[in-house]
Amino acid sequence: MSWKSSLDSLFAILDELVVTDADGVAMDTDQGFALLVEWIDGCREDRRRIYFAGNGASASMASHFSTDLAKNAEVPTEVFTDCSLITATGNDFGYDQTFAYPLSQRMVEGEVLIAISSSGNSPNAVEAVKKAHEFGGLAVTVTAMNPDNALRGLGDLNFYLPADSYGMAESGHAVVLHHLVDIFSERNG
Structure with missing residues (x-):
């Protein structure tokens, strides 16, 4: 594969x-970003948090964009990437609870979870979205691969890329999340 064909594929x-x-109804992409920005603005105004969760490379993205959003949107964020928390929770409650359990200790009504999963089938991300709803939170999913993945059907707002490889999914997700942060960067000068 040439560099140009990779770029063409990503584009x-x-x-x-x-x-x-939440009903699976497609909306204009800019409308989707605007809705998410509205939710983030609401969290900032009420000093509520935006949570991020993801596995592997998506965990790195969760950490990266949690920091970027806190800095550029001036909103409290939290990410579940601490290895002690993950291993203790996984050991005591099962790996599928590595995000849901700490979320259940923190989330309050109106806060937002952004769950990132290339496959969209990560059990711990699926359980986190369910837990967010249980506590009156809003869930945003960022997925790829199979259009019928488990996570995509659970979010209040779902961003899906039809990538068929992890490299393209992860690269695409980074672009989507950078676009979100850039909206705040441009607005705040």
Whole structure:
């Protein structure tokens, strides 16, 4: 594969970003970002948090964008990437609870969880979204691969890329999340 074909593939995937609501109804991409920005603004105004969760490379993205959003949107954020927390929770409650359990100790109504999963089938991300709803939170999913993945059907707002490889999914997700942060960067000068 040449560099140019990789770029063309990534552009094609990004160009096919699908944003859906809780009912699975597609919406205009900019409308989806605007809704998420509205939710983040509401959290900032009420000093509520935005939580991030993801596995592997998505965990790195969760950490990266938690920091970027805190800095650029001036909103409290939290990410579940502490290895002691993950291993203790996984050991005591099961790996599928590594995000849901700490979320249940922190989340209050109206806060937002952003769950990132390339496959969209990570059991711990799925359980975190369910827990967010249980506590009156809003859930945003960022997924790829299979359009019928488990996570995509659970979010209040869902960003899906039709990537068929982890490299393209992760690269595309980084672009989607950078776009979100850039909205705040441009607005705040």
